[in-house]
Amino acid sequence: MSSENEDHAESVAAPVWDVVVVGAGPAGASAAYAAATAGRQVLLLEKAELPRYKTCGGGIIGPSRDSLPPGFELPLRDRVHAVTFSMNGKLARTRRSKKMLFGLINRPEFDAGLVTAAEKAGATVRTGVAVARVEQHGPAVPDRRTVAVVLADGETVLARAVVGADGSAGRIGAHVGVKLDQVDLGLEAEIPVPKTVADDWAGRVLIDWGPMPGSYGWVFPKGDVLTVGVISARGDGAGTKRYLEDFIGRLGLAGFEPAVSSGHLTRCRSDDSPLSRGRVLVCGDAAGLLEPWTREGISFALRSGKIAGEWAVRISEAHDAVDARRQALNYAFAIKAGLGVEMAVGRRMLKLFERxxxxxxxxxxxxxxxxxxxxxxxxxxxxxxxxxxxxxxxxxxxxxxxx
Structure with missing residues (x-):
């Protein structure tokens, strides 16, 4: 390595950031925005290049809208005023509302907009950067007030506090020791449709209660594309795939080629799962925070990310392990008192819905x-x-x- 490259590597690794956020989805971008607006030096790391596709229905409900940065313009693809409910394709009935129920977005646009808001607030963003591990002890850590974020290429980034928002299978959740008690499989297709079909769905979504316990399907219209998906408990992947195929078929959409077909696992935390370890917090999917019945996660990501960013600032200011631990416990209390209560009710709703x-x-x-x-x-x-x-x-x- 040339001396010029060595100097560049040192200039990247040398600063001790107040807060480093890992993952630039809604949770991570919200955490970075919250910490940056508090005037702290914030680094947001994302392994993908933005914008990037994310398997997600893209429904923006009220709590999501209310948690956005001031002045943020939602890139809405449709506004929902009606919901059709059905039971595995039968007993369909549509309920309508004069007021908008919720909005629909495409995640690549939405996520990129949130990252831009964090940048405008003062956060530094690095994309195409994978995190290998986090260290709070050892030779990479210069002092007890510092966390080392080791990147896949060997570079070490130092921080006073770290927020993990890198998804439910990410490195930071594993470091914290997040425990999960509900894992579901979601399958989704983005289906371009002719204008005549798109017009029939405009302003209306379909929610279909599925054939497997706790399962349901959805159709979310987004202009000339319909987002069609199903979700059920992990363990019967073949059954979930059949449900999606049957669902698409009876909707009359089997003749249209999906632009994207994808799948993902959603994971809910157990009640006793930790939300922090030392100076490291987790939020959003990385913490297993989502509503267990509907598996709605965007509002949980935005809200928990904002809270994580605010408490990460306090942890970055802590002068010893005792104070850092106190701030981390305050973060956990804030999450459990709000989102935790909603999750508890959601678990009960899911059990009843399954039966x-x-x-x-x-x-x-x-x-x-x-x-x-x-x-x-x-x-x-x-x-x-x-x-x-x-x-x-x-x-x-x-x-x-x-x-």
Whole structure:
């Protein structure tokens, strides 16, 4: 290596960043934005080049919209005012709303926009950078206030605090010791369709309660493309694939060639799973944070990322391990008091849905208070947790159905 290259390597590795964020999805970009707006030196690392494709329905519900940076313009592909519910292709009924229920986006555009917002706030972004491991002890760590982020090419990046947002199978979650108790398989196809077909779906989504316990399918219209997917518990991949094929077939879409076919695993954390280790926090998918029933993850990523960025700033200012631990515990409390409550209700909803999907279908299609609750949750005027806390009738219903 030439001396010029050596000097360049040292200039990259030498700074001690206040906060290093690993992963530039919604959680990571939100964490970087929060830390950068606090005036800290922030480095955001992403292994892919942006924009990059991500398997995701792309539904932006109220809590997601409310967690975006001020002035952020959503790249909406459609605005949803109607939902068609069906039971494995049968008993279809459409419910409509004068107010928008939620918006639909393509993840490459959305994620890239969030990264741009973080950059404008002052964060430095490096793409095409894979992280090999994180070290909090050993020769790579100059002092106890520092974390070493070792990259795949051997470069070491130093930080006072690290936020892991590199997905549920990422390096940082493994370092923290994240534990999972629910893993689901999602399969999805992006299907270009003619204008006549696209017009039929404009402003309307389909939610189909599937043939396997806890499964469901969806159609999300995005202009001249329909995002069609299904999700079910991992363990019956062949059955999930058949469900998607049958679903596409009965929708009359089998004759259209998908532009993209993809799959992914969603993973929910167990109640006792850690959210930190030393000066390292995890958020979003890396922490196993998503709603267990619907498997909605974007709002959980945005909200947990923002909280992680704020507490990472405090950890970066901690002068010893005791103070760092105190701030990390405060972060965990903030997550559990908010998103953790929603996850707990979501787990109960999933168990009930697995046992009695017909009841859910009947309530949403034939009982106006249930439809109103669905609409209010998607708009963000309430959450599953708030609904149960504020309405004793909802708590009694859950308790009755739990038996």
């Amino acid at each position: 009695r999907p017909g009841l859910f279908h009947a309530l949403l299609t034939g009982f106006r208070p249930a439809w109103n609750a669905f609409a209010n949750v998607t708009r963000g005027s309430t959450s599953l947790g708030e609904m149960v806390r504020a309405h004793p009738a909802a708590q009694r219903l859950l308790n009755t159905l739990d038996k």
